[in-house]
Amino acid sequence: MKLILLGPPGAGKGTQAKMLTERFDIPQISTGDILRAAVKDRTPMGVKAKSFMDAGGLVPDDVVIGIVRERLQNQDCAAGFILDGFPRTVAQADALKETLHSLGKDLDAVISLEVDTEALVERLTGRRTCRECGQGYHVKFDPPREAGRCDACGGELFQRDDDSEETIRKRLEVYHAQTSPLAAYYRNEDLLLPVDGMQEIGTVQEKILSHLQAA
Numbered sequence: 443m444k445l446i447l448l449g450p451p452g453a454g455k456g457t458q459a460k461m462l463t464e465r466f467d468i469p470q471i472s473t474g475d476i477l478r479a480a481v482k483d484r485t486p487m488g489v490k491a492k493s494f495m496d497a498g499g500l501v502p503d504d505v506v507i508g509i510v511r512e513r514l515q516n517q518d519c520a521a522g523f524i525l526d527g528f529p530r531t532v533a534q535a536d537a538l539k540e541t542l543h544s545l546g547k548d549l550d551a552v553i554s555l556e557v558d559t560e561a562l563v564e565r566l567t568g569r570r571t572c573r574e575c576g577q578g579y580h581v582k583f584d585p586p587r588e589a590g591r592c593d594a595c596g597g598e599l600f601q602r603d604d605d606s607e608e609t610i611r612k613r614l615e616v617y618h619a620q621t622s623p624l625a626a627y628y629r630n631e632d633l634l635l636p637v638d639g640m641q642e643i644g645t646v647q648e649k650i651l652s653h654l655q656a657a
């Protein structure tokens with residue numbers, strides 16, 4: 443299964459991707475996670491990416507395209523993959539098409555998670571992530587059993603710096619300007635599967651699975 447999860451910040455891409463990786467036993471490729479790890483390790487790529495991420499803008503196309511190109515050649519992508527947060531621009535989508543073509547792979551579907559803007563702000567301001575294992579939570583919609591502690595590993599939960607209200611507004615603007623055209627892009631390729639992302643996490647997962655079966 444070769445999938446893209448498309449949708450604005452806070453739509454639930456990471457949450458759904460993690461569930462799909464278990465279901466299909468294929469890796470989640472999150473450019474956001476890869477970039478945050480590079481920032482944390484202060485690699486040259488991380489140093490370059492940090493200011494764009496802090497400001498809520500996009501990291502330059504050549505950087506993220508390089509990440510995904512390399513990652514897709516990894517042996518663990520042989521049976522499939524879930525791209526989460528990539529592509530985010532038409533240039534990235536074109537580069538992905540070229541890369542997959544050269545690897546002799548075709549996308550199965552692009553799942554588009556549709557969520558109202560106000561709900562996105564509430565989801566992002568309440569988002570928490572485990573520092574140890576990366577599991578995501580929400581203080582209201584998906585709380586851990588013990589406040590501030592990961593159910594899976596007991597790690598400490600933290601709030602991302604870019605999940606402040608001001609940076610969220612900026613990221614949503616960037617999404618509308620640069621990423622939302624990708625829905626039409628993949629509709630034209632007959633790959634787009636729109637899913638109502640306003641429902642509960644488990645219901646969204648069921649909808650995605652039934653759409654994939656029907657596709």
Ligand code: ADP
Nearest residue numbers: 452453454455456457565569579580583642643
């Ligand atoms: P994205 O990867 O698209 O930015 P996340 O998967 O990180 O989004 O989800 C953003 C926040 O919203 C997280 O705190 C997550 O727990 C919560 N969330 C995800 N899906 C839903 C949902 N269907 N209903 C309510 N909250 C959700």
Ligand code: ADP
Nearest residue numbers: 451452473474494495499500501506527528530
């Ligand atoms: P969210 O799903 O909440 O929008 P991500 O974790 O996917 O957040 O991305 C966090 C930040 O990393 C983005 O705001 C952007 O600066 C950078 N980033 C992630 N993926 C890409 C991409 N494909 N192109 C450019 N920048 C990216």
Ligand code: ZN
Nearest residue numbers: 572575592595
């Ligand atoms: Zn954890």
